[in-house]
Amino acid sequence: MFDNLSDRLEAIYKKLKGRGVLKEADVDAALREIRVALIEADVSLPVIKDFIAEVRVKAVGQEVLKSLTPGHQMVKIVNDDLTHLLGDEFVDIQFAAKPPTIILMAGLQGSGKTTTVGKLAKRFKEKGKNCLLVPADVYRPAAIEQLHVLGREIGVEVFDAGEEKDPIAICKKALDEAVNKMSQVVLIDTAGRQQVDDVLMDELKRIKQTVQPHEVLFVADAMMGQQSADIAKTFDDAIGIDGVILTKMDGDARGGAAFSIKRVTGKPIRFIGMGEKLDALEP
Ligand SMILES: Nc1nc2c(ncn2[C@@H]2O[C@H](COP(=O)(O)OP(=O)(O)OP(=O)(O)O)[C@@H](O)[C@H]2O)c(=O)[nH]1
Ligand SMILES: [Mg+2]
Missing domain, CATH: 1.20.120.140 (SRP54, nucleotide-binding domain)
Structure with a gap:
């Protein structure tokens, strides 16, 4: 890295x-x-x-x-x-004793949340876990479709939100479905904003309260460099994060973001994204 x-x-x-x-x-x-x-x-x-x-x-x-x-x-x-x-050793995502393991993704717009949901789902599928992907980004019209396309590509189920426009309601229904279908992992894709804003944080907080995730992953664009440490801190203070995924490390990012985020939040870097393809995820 x-x-x-x-x-x-x-x-x-x-x-x-x-x-x-x-x-x-x-x-x-x-x-x-x-x-x-x-x-x-x-x-x-x-x-x-x-x-x-x-x-x-x-x-x-x-x-x-x-x-x-x-x-x-x-x-x-x-x-x-x-x-x-940088964290003494690689700490993989732990599966909950009582499935499903619920993972909530959070981060700014374009940081790579949706792509990373796809990458993680592919990784879990390869480990024999069946996943349910949840589109809780209701703001960008194409966001839900983007997740469905990813789901089809890797052969993983995506929750059908139908006409529902409330991200919290979507998450609730998706969890019921996950329990019914005995999904082992639920990955929740959320909306991003261009910058940290209270409305987004509030929504994330409410989603977190509703779904009680086992893991909140903050997704950061490595190209943002040092700035990402402050953003990570803001997310951690507002909603509480458990780990970080640093994307776009295949670009000319120099990796400093990893040090700074780790130091400032004390949270482990779980994975790094090394490209747009769905297998470009490294511990
Ligand atoms: N090179 C590279 N590109 C990536 C990586 N991860 C994501 N991307 C690209 O970054 C862009 C944004 O990714 P998304 O997954 O849509 O980001 P997002 O956080 O879901 O964005 P919003 O839903 O708008 O908040 C896409 O063009 C991805 O292909 C990575 O590890 N490397
Ligand atoms: Mg997205």
Whole structure:
């Protein structure tokens, strides 16, 4: 996910590892380079500042300078912290003990919610789970049809909302149907707005209350870079999110959004979207 950043860090590490002796000034020089690498990866400044300060305290505090392999120690500290920052390991979506597992998607307009519903459904289907997709985006005329097209493409059922125009009513009916049909996973596609607005948040809150989802996934466009961290925070504060899916990582996004979102919300990045195709989803 961070090829450029990894290459940059690798180069910095190489310089460090070769050193027999490391002075505090060397640590600072290395941290400055790491700082630049993170800035170029589009990680937000407050996040970088915290990160560097933490690493520095550890590097100097753990007597790295006096150790026999200071370069290695330093690299280990940076790597441990980076890994920790991004979530120690991949946490897959947990299925509920009592099906259906209900997943609610939320995010701004065009972030990739509907496409990701399709990708997740395909993934679940491959794991032998039968899914029901729920079109709760009643504002954009083509939104419901878009979900039906996706459903047909992957062979997954889509709830037929009929003439119903109230997203909350749609969700209620869809849940009844899911129980009747013994669906194992219910994926709810919601409307997006161009920016955070109270009406949308209120609607999402009410949908959440109604469906009591096991997982609320915030979908963010990686191309939005650092800005996405603030948006993620707003969604988390307003409705509460459990995880993040970062889409469009196949573009020239530099991955900094992932660091910043993780740091600011403390929520794990569940998946990244790597393209428009339905199998372009990676843990
Ligand atoms: N390159 C790339 N494009 C993606 C990815 N995910 C989604 N897209 C594209 O982004 C555009 C918007 O995706 P949608 O899934 O319709 O976004 P949405 O969040 O449902 O949008 P609204 O319903 O309008 O709020 C589409 O053209 C998708 O093909 C991805 O991982 N990579
Ligand atoms: Mg959509």
